[in-house]
Amino acid sequence: MRERDEQEVASDLTRCAHAGEGRLPSATEPLAPPVWQTAAYAYPDLETLDAIYEGRERGFIYGRYGLPNHAQLEQALADLEGTEAALVTASGMSAISALLFALLSPGDRVIASELVYRGTRNLLDLDLARFGVVVDYVDATDLAAVEAALRRPGQPARMLYVDVLTNPTLLVHDVPALAELAHRHGTLLVVDSTFVTPYHCRPAQLGADLVVHSTTKFIAGHHDVSGGAVLGRSELVEPVRQQAIRIGGIGGPFDAWLILRGLRTLPLRMSQSSRNALALAAWLAEHPAVERVSYPGLPGHRQHDLARRLLANGYGSMLAFEVPGGRTAVARLVRALRLIRFAETLGGVTTTIVHPASTSHRSVDPATRAALGIGDGLLRLSAGIEATEDVVHDLERGLASLA
Ligand SMILES: Cc1ncc(COP(=O)(O)O)c(C=O)c1O
Structure with a gap:
């Protein structure tokens, strides 16, 4: 209720309907922006x-x-x-x-x-x-x-x-x-x-x-x-x-x-998650249970030079890797993970992994998928901001399940 109307209101019906309107007097301002949780604004008059x-x-x-x-x-x-x-x-x-x-x-x-x-x-x-x-x-x-x-x-x-x-x-x-x-x-x-x-x-x-x-x-x-x-x-x-x-x-x-x-924390998060992604990609590339790794920050990526020219502050937090054994191997690997969540998203503070052949490319026929480089053993990982060694340890657990 606007302050000037306060005295004119007789009923709780009106009081309730207008509860919380108007600005609270304060010589100070909120340090964080408020949520303007309103579905509309009121005009003072027709001219405005x-x-x-x-x-x-x-x-x-x-x-x-x-x-x-x-x-x-x-x-x-x-x-x-x-x-x-x-x-x-x-x-x-x-x-x-x-x-x-x-x-x-x-x-x-x-x-x-x-x-x-x-x-x-x-x-x-x-x-x-x-x-x-x-x-x-x-x-x-x-x-x-x-x-x-x-x-x-x-x-x-x-x-x-x-x-x-x-x-x-x-x-x-x-x-x-x-x-x-x-x-x-x-x-x-x-x-x-x-x-x-x-x-x-x-x-x-x-x-x-x-x-x-x-x-x-x-x-x-x-x-x-x-x-x-x-x-x-x-x-x-x-x-x-x-x-x-x-x-x-x-x-x-x-x-x-x-x-x-x-x-507000984008640079801090991206700095840590892209460092994790680089470390994970390099580690996966050396792992005997991994067939192939795709990460633009690895010198072995066919477009590494382009990635160096195009990207600043590292090479991003996304990587993909392939394990032999297709869906069966993927099922074992994701079941063994404890820290890394098997979820259909990316870009959060926690590391997530997804199986594109079962999700984004589920409706694509296997031959077309394979031609696009999306085999049944491919996993896509989005690095989070955890300590690198904890994520490596979890992936090691996942890959050990394939032995
Ligand atoms: C590259 C890219 N663009 C667009 C989208 C769609 O975004 P949203 O799920 O917020 O609608 C996604 C979602 O995964 C994405 O990965």
Whole structure:
């Protein structure tokens, strides 16, 4: 209840309905940002409403359009990625859907990496295709293949879409070279940077037109919230924001608050988890029970030189390794683990492991999966911030179960 009305209220019905309104008098301010847990803002008058709608004054309106906790997170992410604008959404997929539906029209052609995040691929194949968008999949680590797809006669490509690192095989996309190629053909480059975060790579500084994140992962970092983000120039981000508002893709204020809270420790967490990933990858590469390791920080990775040029502060916290014996071996290994959790996510403070053939690539036929490098014995690991030796010890226990 606003202070001036206090005396006029006679009934508890009214008192209860208006409980907690107004500001508390305080000469001090909260040290941490509050959660603005409101679904709407009240206008003081009709003139202010007009001024806000006409852009003459700034003001929050309604939860689905974004609230102060979203604006704070957007500011923080734009600062980190070095972009003019940012939009935060309810999940990585709501960010990606809003982006694709906002910027593509029937007849448009998209060139996407054949190893684009599986949820993005499903959206392109099952939904965008129904609206007349044509998608060409290429091995986007092969610049000649990308160039050939860009040059294909007929419809020029509206968008080239890649992840910085492929899931789950940890191949590296050469963002500056792809930006140069895309722009030569008047094509937008969209980069999913979830696996690396701005701690390791800032794709917008390397030529990407739009950057997307599942902030559910390293940015929030604690396995306790879902979120997404789209970053880039205002002229591209604003239509995506309007699309996200129309499809109801903006999350709740507490989610944005949790993500901002997680973001504060991003460099500390990424520093420790990428150190762990490097140590684990090097250790796994020497282990007799391991057939193959993919980690861009290992000199044996076929794109190690590119990874050195592209990534700063290490090589990320994601790695993949393959054990002989397929599903049976994987089942034994994950059952033996005590510390590392077998879970379908990544990017948290605790180390997690997943079996892509049973999860992201479950619906892909085995021959196609094998051609993409996703065999039945492949495991993808997301390093957490635990002590390295404890994680090594747990993996040793898992691998010993295969003997
Ligand atoms: C690279 C990548 N992009 C996007 C997404 C989708 O994010 P969300 O699960 O937050 O919708 C994921 C989820 O695993 C991901 O790994």
